[in-house]
Structure formats: C-alpha cells, structure tokens
Amino acid sequence: MKTATDEAGTPSPVQGDPIRVLHVCGALAGGVGSVLMGYYRHIDRSAVQFDFLTHSEPDPDVRTEVESLGGTINVVTPKTRGFMKNIAETKGLINRRTPHQVVHVHTASPTSFIYLLIAWIAGKRVRVAHSHATSLEIPPGSWQFRLHCALRPLLRWTATDHFACSVAAGHWLFGDDDEIRVIPNAIDTERFKFDLAARERVRLELGIEDRLVVGHVGRFVDAKNHRFLVDVFAAFVRLEPQAVLLLVGDGPLENDVRRAVGNAGLEGKVHFLGHRLDVPELLSAMDLFILPSNFEGLPLVLVESQALGLPSLTSTEVTREIALSDCVAFESLATAPGSWAERALGMTVAPSERLMSDEIAKAGYDITSAARSLAEFYRSEGRSSGGVCDLAYCLTKDSKCDCAQEARNLVRLLPASNKDRLSSSGP
DSSP states (O other): OOEEEOTTSOEEEOTTSOEEEEEEOSOSOHHHHHHHHHHHHHSOTTTEEEEEEESSOOOHHHHHHHHHTTOOEEEOOOGGGOHHHHHHHHHHHSSTTSOOSEEEEEESSGGGHHHHHHHHHTTOSEEEEEEOOSSOSSOTTSHHHHHHHHTHHHHHHHOSEEEESSHHHHHHHHOTTSOOEEOOOOBOTTTSOOOHHHHHHHHHHHTOTTSOEEEEESOSSGGGOHHHHHHHHHHHHHHOTTOEEEEEOOOTTHHHHHHHHHHTTOTTTEEEEESOSOHHHHHHHOSEEEEOOSOOSSOHHHHHHHHTTOOEEEETTSOGGGOOSTTEEEEOTTSOHHHHHHHHHTTOOOGGGOOOOTHHHHTTOBHHHHHHHHHHHHHHHHHTOOSOOOHHHHTSTTOOOTTHHHHHHHHHTSOHHHHHHHTTOOO
C-alpha cells in the first residue's frame, strides 16, 4: 500500500487507498470473533481493511478467510504467559512504521490500556477501546478485580473513542457519565432465518426427530454458567422426559460439564456438538434456547436466536437491551432450576409460528447497515488523522491536540523515571 508520512513519522494513507485498522483481541473465536468476522465480511474493503493482533492461533479456516479478504493475523504471546514478551511483540506490530491509522482494542478489562498506550506513543491518532462484557471472570472481592477497576481511568485517557456492544457494557468499562458509542453485535439477517428443511435434516442426523430440543451455544467458561444449565435441564426432563439438550461450543470447562451431566444421570439426553459452523441450522432444529449467563456484554447468540423466532430464556444478569423482540424472557439466577424449567416449557411454540421478524433489522442489528456505519467512522476519523498526535507531543506546552489533557492526567500517575521516557521517544 502506498503511504505518505505525517509530522510524527507515522504512515498515513494516500488518497484512494483503504484505511487500515488493526483490531486487537484475545482470539478470533467466540462471540467477539464472530462479531468481528461478520463486520469484516460485510464492510466495504475497498475503503477499509482489517488486520488482527490476537493472543491465540485462529482456526485454520478463519486464517484462510482473513487472508483471502486482504487482511493479516498476527499472534503474540499472551500477557499471562509473558508480560514483557507480549509488550515487545506488540510494539513490533504497533509502531511508527506500521500502516494502521486506527487501532481498535476489544476488551472487557481495563488492563488493555497498555495496547492503547503503545499506540499513542507510536503516534496512532485514532485509538478505540471497545467493551464487550459487564464484568470479569475474577471474583469481585479479589485484589485482581479491584486492580482492574482501579485501572479504568487509564483506559479512558489512552483511548480517543469509547465503543461498547451495549450501554451496560459501556458503563462497566467507562463509567456512567462517559460518552459511549454503541456498536451493535449485528448479524447477517439473511443467513439467520428459520429453515424448516434444515430443522428436519439436523434432527434426523442427530436422531432426535420427535424430541423436544433445548439448546445452548457458547464457550464452556464460567460466564456461561453451564452447571446451572445442567440443573435446569435435569428439572426440565422431569417435566418432559423425551427432551434432549444440545450444547454447541468448546472451552476449558467442557470436561467439568460432562461430569455434571454424568452425575445428574443425563447421559444420552445431552449432546456435546463442539465448535460448529452451521449455527443457523442448529438454531432452526431447537425448540427452546436457554442462556443462564452470570454476565454478558450483549450476547450475539440471542440476537441470532431472535432472528429465527426461537423462544429464549436468559438470566436477569443479561442486559435487557437484548430484548429486540418478544421471543426473549428473563429469569433470576436466584430462582430455583425447577422454576426455570417450568418457565421455559411454557414458552414453546409450533415451528409454523417461528417466522423472522423485521424487528431485528429495524433495531439496527442487520450487519449490512451496521458495517456501513462503522466504515464511515473509520473513513472519517482515519482520513482526518493527519498531523501530530503522539504522547510526547501531547505533553508539550504547545500541543493543540484534543488528547493533551488526557496525556497530563496519565503522566501524573507515573513515577518520575517513566515520565522522562514517555516524553522523549517512542517505539
């Protein structure tokens, strides 16, 4: 790509070349990965191109697709396996020589400010922090949780723009008084339509043609609360003995959930389907969807289930912003599993009643229009990002940059030895 160079030495796009955005995320998998890939497939790639910095190797099919669309995937060492190595590798990908006009960090943790700080030192004028959750998988009373909360100001100051998948997720990471732009976890509404033929085919393949099918899609992690789901399904089977449960996904707690299923005597009634690419077809095959999450940003799978008209019961820990139609109901995690089972059974509808509603698209969750809006942000902010905006310049008394006050706020928190280093040079 042809580039010019701005006053800070950072490559800037030649007119007509696409804006290049570096997305920083833990993995191109799960809900965040699905959202990112959805936007990448539908964005105008002649105007905006994506690259990715992740902490884990993606599925080979994902890497192949990204490269076929013109992007790159760069895997760095996770902070948990080597903090200094992670920083060194990240600085090799975010510096004055790299072509990205926008660095977009996807996170639930304020500790991700470090990537935004690296981008600021490197002169990246557009730095987006994007919240995808309403809590952390850390006990709220622990010192780690308190440390995360204490770092929130650093995340706010190092980012130029604050995005979130929901208002609740934005308030978690940026506070109640901050100006937050909600970027919907949008879907391809043409792909997520109820399909009776697919329903019959999937049920035949799984040998569950005449069963009442309960489903769940999500990684096996604490946030998804699979053990409570197993308790709910055990109660559900007492009401509907022919019911089966489909669990779609993988993750570190899968073996624990398998043991819980065995202890509950539910072998043969629970199908572990692993990571699947045919989620629309599987949702068509289900009669009910249950998502008893401990916390969520805004669960993509509930957008998908509503698009297929699938009755869905979720916990009150999930923001009510997800109620885009009347297919969703909420239940407290303090309620007994038996009550969850009764509530879910009462929500079932005939397949003939499961027609997609225009409400999903009208609510702004159609990926075509959402990608168009995001591309306009990148084009507008990326094209206007010429000129100096690195941390060293922002700390000078002559700085006219909008980030100057945030730079001074940041440096007040640093030891004197680090102040000199920040104001003298960058990577």
